[in-house]
Amino acid sequence: MRIGLLTEGGYPYVSGDARLWCDRLVRGLGQHEFDVYALSRSERQENEGWIALPPQVGRVWTAPLWTAEDDGTIYGRRARRRFAECYGELAAALCAGNAGDPSGASGESPAAEADRFGSALYGLAELARDERGLVGALRSEAAVRALERACRAPGALGAAREARVPDLLAVAAHLERALRPLSLDWYEDDGLGSVDLCHATTGGSAALPGLLAHHFHGVPLLLTEYGVRLRTHYLAGTDASPAVRSLLAAFHGRLAAESYDRAAIVTPGNAHARRWQERCGADRAKLRTVYPGMDASRFAEVGESPQSADPDTLVWVGRVEPAKDLVSLLHAFAEIRKEAPKTLLRIVGAPDGPDGEAYLGHCRALAAQLFPDEAEGLHAVGDNPVSFEEIGGPELPSLADAYAAGAVTVLASVVEGFPISLVEAMFCGRATVSTDVGAVVEVIGGTGLVVPPRNPRALAEACLALLRDPARRERLGAAARARALELFTVEQNTTAFHGIYLEIVSHTPVSRVVLDDAGEPLPFAVPAEAHVPGRWTHPAARVVARGGPGWAKGAPVRATPPRTTPPMPATEGAR
Structure with a gap:
């Protein structure tokens, strides 16, 4: 089968998180083909290059999270109204209460608040797809004003009501960075729409492409967390005001809950991570603990x-x-x-x-x-x-x-x-x-x-x-x-994920319908588990794609040789 491997700040770069276990997973599952979709965290990380990639990696698509130029898209009246509605709903969901709080203290049920956040998120993604860009809108004054209205609305969190202009600007800037994956050109039929399964190797921004592939194409999502991103956000020291901390915690909590809800299976790396996921709304029936695989x-x-x-x-x-x-x-x-x-x-x-x-x-x-x-x-x-x-x-x-x-x-x-x-x-x-x-x-x-x-x-x-x-x-x-x-061990890890991959695709309808000579659908014509990796007709260089300028959608995919940085073997990084 073809796996869309979603990473943030790690594989296939020489430095970064989750690099080693991703490399061991890909090399251990040579019967599958992997397309890597990587978000980088810094210019230095990109300049350091990639580790040596095995032949089962078919394509690598990269995009930076650390920078994004204005896409230059000018919205018309209808698009501006769509953005104001979707972004306003997103902001209202953040101001309504703390994500993962089962008490429903905000006046709405947790399920209703989650639906509100999800509808707003996918509405913004559809707008970005239609208008070929979202970066400029997320940085606009309209975004700050929508956030301000949500903070001042009746029933908003007490901390949100105390937000001042610098706080609103800080939150809007953070949301723009976190939502940059919505503007990528990864969600077409030749991108994530063509994979059989998306495997997000961490939560947060890396899970967003998987959520959109599921939304636009029905591609199932597998989410793995060896360190819960929401926990990392809570523990990160910051000098931000209570209003900023409250709104950002609500955003990351809602995003985590949405990821857990849409994922077919969630694989925590240990029971400690599993307890965090359950507290944030993950269904116990979806959770499968898979320990990290290490080279013994x-x-x-x-x-x-x-x-x-x-x-x-x-x-x-x-x-x-x-x-x-x-x-x-x-x-x-x-x-x-x-x-x-x-x-x-x-x-x-x-x-x-x-x-x-x-x-x-x-x-x-x-x-x-x-x-x-x-x-x-x-x-x-x-x-x-x-x-x-x-x-x-x-x-x-x-x-x-x-x-x-x-x-x-x-x-x-x-x-x-x-x-x-x-x-x-x-x-x-x-x-x-x-x-x-x-x-x-x-x-x-x-x-x-x-x-x-x-x-x-x-x-x-x-x-x-x-x-x-x-x-x-x-x-x-x-x-x-x-x-x-x-x-x-590595063997335990790869065996577990191989079984999970097959389990997920066995419960997922085939999205690519093949017709017979009479024009009727041909059942089981494209079984994902029978996909043969490799390029039989064109043994050309691996496809390397990057988001176009300003993260604009529709940017052409460039088929080029891999980065010229000499390949480096995977070695133990920071511990």
């Missing part, structure tokens, strides 16, 4: 070899950022050193952006303060029991070597989605100590010790318990490896 072969040598790590070394591996709470880990290690003075701590990871650089500097300073240079004992002058390292050096040439360096792997996060580093440690057969956040308990499943977050004393006691009991470490490590190989 790279950790096989460490996992299958006897315990050879330093029994007095703790290892932390990940992306250096405040959410990982290395400060609590360092304070916990100070307690550990009092009871076990031979213990060492190796912190392995690179900082994530400027904030990560600043946080790494703070952690280095704290380590120097907690563990001043020792003039006697086990360490020579100038040594410190805490080391900050990165993968690729002479001592740690690979990620597996980092986990092999210690007897216990530690995670001290205060915020965590799916803990990739814990799964990697489990593949390596390492006992783990981690904090009870995100999907940690679900992943560990009794094969490691779990303590409350922001509790250095509990973290220290758990680490000491494992450091003092080698037999227990070995038992937990063996159980962890067995669990990881059963649940978190």
Whole structure:
């Protein structure tokens, strides 16, 4: 079958989210053909190019979310009236109440509010299709005035009624960026209208093309979320006013609810994400938990070899950022050193952006303060029991070597989605100590010790318990490896999605009707599951399409060779 893979800020770009699991999914399902529809997040991401794509990727369509020129479309009177009505309804749905609130406190039932939002969203999409553009209208004064009327209407949210002109401008600008996919030229018969299934690899803007393909062509939608986008929006720090935060939360909540409602199946990556989806309106009957697929072969040598790590070394591996709470880990290690003075701590990871650089500097300073240079004992002058390292050096040439360096792997996060580093440690057969956040308990499943977050004393006691009991470490490590190989491999992931693809198309009517010689419909003439990937008549270069200037609809599709940036293999990115 032909799959329309919808991504945002990730695959097929060299850097970005969800890049690795998308690449593993596509390569693992070589019996299907994939058309990739990618939204990029920055000019830098586009300039870095793509990873090497397998032959089953037939076409790649790209468009930027970070910029959009005015489409130059001038609306007539009727089009302006249509826009005012649709955008006004959209704004009214945002001001009516909080998405996902089952209480119906706004006076309307949640179902009625959802229908109002969906009708307005598809009305704007139809207008963009008819008029070949929507960007200019979304940036117009009419949009701001419609938003203002909705905020001032009787029954509007209290926070919305407090919105001032700067707030309205900020919300209108955010909505324009979020709704840019409505103006793309992806929704024709040679685009998403020709695929058998849309697979959105994340929620938010990436799901919009799938919603429109379903609306215009009846193409079924599969939505996968390993990190719930609505949760990410809620947790993102912002200095915006209460009015702006309230309206944007309502928009993202309504969009999430609409995506869950229209999707044939929703696949959360863990039970933590599943609970968020259920709270936001997802039907339990549609939910199928599919864990991320990870490459276990790279950790096989460490996992299958006897315990050879330093029994007095703790290892932390990940992306250096405040959410990982290395400060609590360092304070916990100070307690550990009092009871076990031979213990060492190796912190392995690179900082994530400027904030990560600043946080790494703070952690280095704290380590120097907690563990001043020792003039006697086990360490020579100038040594410190805490080391900050990165993968690729002479001592740690690979990620597996980092986990092999210690007897216990530690995670001290205060915020965590799916803990990739814990799964990697489990593949390596390492006992783990981690904090009870995100999907940690679900992943560990009794094969490691779990303590409350922001509790250095509990973290220290758990680490000491494992450091003092080698037999227990070995038992937990063996159980962890067995669990990881059963649940978190690439093979498990691709097998699950292959079955889900077939299940969805088996319940979906064939949209391309084939007639026989007598002009009658020919049943089962185009079974999606029998689609043969590849181009049998024209072995030409892969088709690469981009939205035209200003995201104008109807822009010609350009059949060109792929980007000239040298292909790069998929490697582990930020953790």
